[in-house]
Amino acid sequence: GAGVSQSPSNKVTEKGKDVELRCDPISGHTALYWYRQSLGQGLEFLIYFQGNSAPDKSGLPSDRFSAERTGGSVSTLTIQRTQQEDSAVYLCASSLQGAFGQPQHFGDGTRLSIL
Amino acid sequence: DQQVKQNSPSLSVQEGRISILNCDYTNSMFDYFLWYKKYPAEGPTFLISISSIKDKNEDGRFTVFLNKSAKHLSLHIVPSQPGDSAVYFCAAIGETSGSRLTFGEGTQLTVNP
Numbered sequence: 001g002a003g004v005s006q007s008p009s010n011k012v013t014e015k016g017k018d019v020e021l022r023c024d025p026i027s028g029h030t031a032l033y034w035y036r037q038s039l040g041q042g043l044e045f046l047i048y049f050q051g052n053s054a055p056d057k058s059g060l061p062s063d064r065f066s067a068e069r070t071g072g073s074v075s076t077l078t079i080q081r082t083q084q085e086d087s088a089v090y091l092c093a094s095s096l097q098g099a100f101g102q103p104q105h106f107g108d109g110t111r112l113s114i115l
Numbered sequence: 116d117q118q119v120k121q122n123s124p125s126l127s128v129q130e131g132r133i134s135i136l137n138c139d140y141t142n143s144m145f146d147y148f149l150w151y152k153k154y155p156a157e158g159p160t161f162l163i164s165i166s167s168i169k170d171k172n173e174d175g176r177f178t179v180f181l182n183k184s185a186k187h188l189s190l191h192i193v194p195s196q197p198g199d200s201a202v203y204f205c206a207a208i209g210e211t212s213g214s215r216l217t218f219g220e221g222t223q224l225t226v227n228p
Contacts, residue, residue, distance in 0.1 A: 035218075048214055048215055105161065109158055
């Protein structure tokens with residue numbers, strides 16, 4: 001499809017395990033974002049990649065969270081030693097160049113549940 | 116520090132009537148505002164946006180109004196349809212936030228047939 005693709009759609013894991021979430025942005029979009037939505041909350045910014053620039057990691061809640069973007073396309077968000085408060089829907093978005101006036105297009109998210 | 120607030124968690128309207136969703140912000144550096152619609156188990160879908168140099172933007176049944184002095188924006192849907200039932204998020208972006216969107220908590224709109 002032509003939209004942002006995220007996998008897996010659902011992930012259930014035990015506390016303390018590591019998880020990897022994947023995002024495949026819209027072809028040609030150079031900007032990629034990760035957000036998360038906890039129950040009953042709005043979307044919270046995590047990290048932003050734009051082309052070859054250093055990513056904006058200012059939204060990552062702890063050093064257990066990391067993300068990379070290989071080849072300027074697919075991105076992986078990794079959460080190490082998961083905690084129950086990490087349970088949320090993790091959403092990826094992409095936009096053309098990341099400039100103002102260009103809306104971000106979201107994937108359907110990965111629902112992460114930590115037992 | 117909630118910089119974008121949607122004070123109404125829910126709104127219910129009759130089909131054919133107007134839906135008005137409200138959003139307030141505190142950061143005067145925000146200069147671009149967006150509304151997203153979200154259905155359950157799906158990602159947010161971009162709906163309409165407005166630049167801070169404008170006070171109104173219209174797209175079909177959807178109109179966004181911006182009152183910069185009051186730091187307030189609203190989304191009007193006329194006429195409302197049952198398919199409009201979804202969670203609506205207000206989002207803002209500005210110089211100090213780089214390219215990140217700052218979202219409100221969302222308003223659940225229910226349009227009754």
